[in-house]
Amino acid sequence: MTSIVQTLTSTWRYRGFVLGSVKREFQAKYHQSLLGVLWTLIQPLAMILVYTLIFSQVMKTKLLGVETGFGYSIYLCAGLLTWGLFAEMVSKSQTLFIDNANVLKKVNFPSATLPLILMLNALVNFGIVFSLFLLFLLISGQWPGWVIWGMLPVLAVQLMLSLGLGLVLGVLNVFFRDVGQFFTVFLQFWFWLTPIVYPASVLPSDVQAYLHANPLYGLTASYQQILVHQQWPDFSNLAWPLVFSVIVCFLGAHLFSRHAGEMVDEL
Secondary structure, three states: OHHHHHHHHHHHHOHHHHHHHHHHHHHHHOOOOOOOOHHHHHHHHHHHHHHHHHHHHHOOOOOOOOOOOOHHHHHHHHHHHHHHHHHHHHHHHHOHHHHOHHHHOOOOOOOOHHHHHHHHHHHHHHHHHHHHHHHHHHHOOOOOHHHHHHHHHHHHHHHHHHHHHHHHHHHHHHHOOHHHHHHHHHHHHHHHOOOOOOOHHHOOHHHHHHHOOOHHHHHHHHHHHHHOOOOOOOHHHHHHHHHHHHHHHHHHHHHHHHHHHHHHHHO
16 A cells, blocks of 8 residues: 555656656657648547538437437447547557656656656547537537536546556556457457447347446446536446445556566666
8 A cells, every 4th residue: 555655746747748748748749740730620620510510410310209300420439439448548548668668678667657758648639539529519500508527537537548548458468468369359249238329228138237236337328418418417327336336456466566676677
């Protein structure tokens, strides 16, 4: 426990370095691009337009209990955008320490800041994309109102889950490279086992009972409740994701603090 507290204290001490790294990485991403940062807007905007055109206008797909023609498009975007944040964080975390092997071998480098830098970079990308989605909701008359603030606790739990799980995978992958390969495949199954492109109601009732074992189910269901049905989420659905997130956060911090020195030798 003491080592975990020391890691958090060290990370806070280097907060200026963390913010500077996030800024440099964002700028470097579009440094030699003609359109620069506009690509950050064009790509998600194209995705939102495609989903809206195909699913709400061409296929006329609707959700039960949702009268608007945009219901399924909003349902898809709510799930896909938030899944994208989770997938980006855990996928990049798998090779986080391997990719930064050279800087980790520097004595004075604050290695505990790497997961935080990764999370903030992912949040910047998510913030830009999700802002466009919220603008679409406002323009189309589908703004959920005050219940939009219900997203904050859901997002907080999701970030804990992504950061903790990513840290566990990142440390294990240094010593066992098959971990990263296996989880890349597992992530594809995890996506389809989570009601993102299909509503949970289409599944048999006995299968639906097992959905709650998936920590991402409660998170995506909460986002969809807010953005599609414009209602406050059932916060009881966040109980298991919160417990799971706390477990993986402590496990990840413990593995990192205990094996930080060994990782440098392994790399």
